[in-house]
Amino acid sequence: MFRTQICDILNIEYPIILGGMVWVGRADLVAAVSDAGGLGVLGAGGMTVEDIEKDSEIIKAKTSKPFGLNVPLARPDADELINAAIDCGASVISTSAGSPKKYTALIKDRGAKAMHVVSAAKFAKKCEEAGLDIIVAEGFEAGGHNGFDEITTMALTPQVASSVSTPVVSAGGIADGRGFVAALALGAQGVQIGTRFMASAEAAAHQNVKDAVVNMEDSGTAITGRTTGGPARCLKNKLTDMIVAEEAKGTPPDKLMEMIGGGRSITACLDGDCDEGSIYCGQIGGSITSIKTAGEIIADIVSEAKQVMESLNSL
Numbered sequence: 066m067f068r069t070q071i072c073d074i075l076n077i078e079y080p081i082i083l084g085g086m087v088w089v090g091r092a093d094l095v096a097a098v099s100d101a102g103g104l105g106v107l108g109a110g111g112m113t114v115e116d117i118e119k120d121s122e123i124i125k126a127k128t129s130k131p132f133g134l135n136v137p138l139a140r141p142d143a144d145e146l147i148n149a150a151i152d153c154g155a156s157v158i159s160t161s162a163g164s165p166k167k168y169t170a171l172i173k174d175r176g177a178k179a180m181h182v183v184s185a186a187k188f189a190k191k192c193e194e195a196g197l198d199i200i201v202a203e204g205f206e207a208g209g210h211n212g213f214d215e216i217t218t219m220a221l222t223p224q225v226a227s228s229v230s231t232p233v234v235s236a237g238g239i240a241d242g243r244g245f246v247a248a249l250a251l252g253a254q255g256v257q258i259g260t261r262f263m264a265s266a267e268a269a270a271h272q273n274v275k276d277a278v279v280n281m282e283d284s285g286t287a288i289t290g291r292t293t294g295g296p297a298r299c300l301k302n303k304l305t306d307m308i309v310a311e312e313a314k315g316t317p318p319d320k321l322m323e324m325i326g327g328g329r330s331i332t333a334c335l336d337g338d339c340d341e342g343s344i345y346c347g348q349i350g351g352s353i354t355s356i357k358t359a360g361e362i363i364a365d366i367v368s369e370a371k372q373v374m375e376s377l378n379s380l
């Protein structure tokens with residue numbers, strides 16, 4: 066059940082993809098998601114070629130199933146990271162935050178599948194022209210960077226699915242079997258999940274971050290960076306309060322960037338400072354009440370989705 070075209074393209078059991086997560090989505094989580102039948106994807110945003118080589122060895126020691134790598138295209142060395150990942154056995158490359166055109170041929174010529182994350186149907190059409198294998202439609206409720214047009218998953222997924230014939234995966238606000246079935250109903254052939262997997266046993270995030278996700282409410286996120294060129298959904302804390310207040314005051318972007326300083330996501334994700342650090346997190350975090358293994362999360366999603374289908378059939 067739930068076998069879609071995405072399963073055939075990616076050679077996986079369930080059309081459930083671990084969204085690339087900078088600092089958080091490292092080898093243990095990737096291996097666990099792939100081993101449970103989904104697609105584990107390394108979040109290479111903060112990784113070097115050496116990190117990719119080391120993590121790939123760990124993944125391959127833990128599972129023989131396919132895995133992928135996500136590269137935000139803001140990285141000037143994106144092609145080096147992509148080549149390193151494919152050399153190390155990654156069979157799927159997911160790109161985000163930029164134009165995938167330049168990289169699609171490189172990925173496909175090397176025999177890997179190419180996915181790209183979009184925030185509006187106009188970008189999905191460009192992906193189709195560029196020959197991407199899978200398009201990820203990511204709505205505004207998602208954790209991390211999202212689109213300037215602020216389109217929600219509920220509105221975005223069907224519009225992207227209707228505008229291209231390339232298979233579409235829905236992302237943003239999906240954490241359980243209800244969201245999974247809803248995404249399929251909206252025209253997606255699979256889901257990409259970040260926040261739910263951040264609160265998993267295998268995620269590389271600090272325990273304080275996982276606990277903060279478990280304790281948050283549906284209103285617990287804020288958008289920062291609307292004025293600095295990169296809107297991002299983060300867990301509300303002292304840092305986001307400061308940024309949102311400064312943006313509302315009209316503080317110039319360069320001054321604001323100076324006030325924020327570098328390394329805030331490391332401060333949170335790896336050092337556990339949930340007040341002063343930047344923690345990417347989606348609105349669906351309010352529904353997460355416990356830290357589970359990635360295998361349990363996938364099993365829960367599939368079993369709840371079956372129940373949802375049964376109850377829909379009985380209507």
Ligand SMILES: Cc1cc2nc3c(=O)[nH]c(=O)nc-3n(C[C@H](O)[C@H](O)[C@H](O)COP(=O)(O)O)c2cc1C
Nearest residue numbers: 084085086087161207208209237238259260345347
């Ligand atoms: C902590 C965190 C880090 C993320 N880092 C990246 C990243 O490096 N590259 C990327 O394309 N998306 C990134 N995302 C977005 C995810 O890949 C995924 O698409 C998104 O989390 C899905 O929405 P959800 O959070 O509601 O599940 C990140 C999300 C989170 C929560």
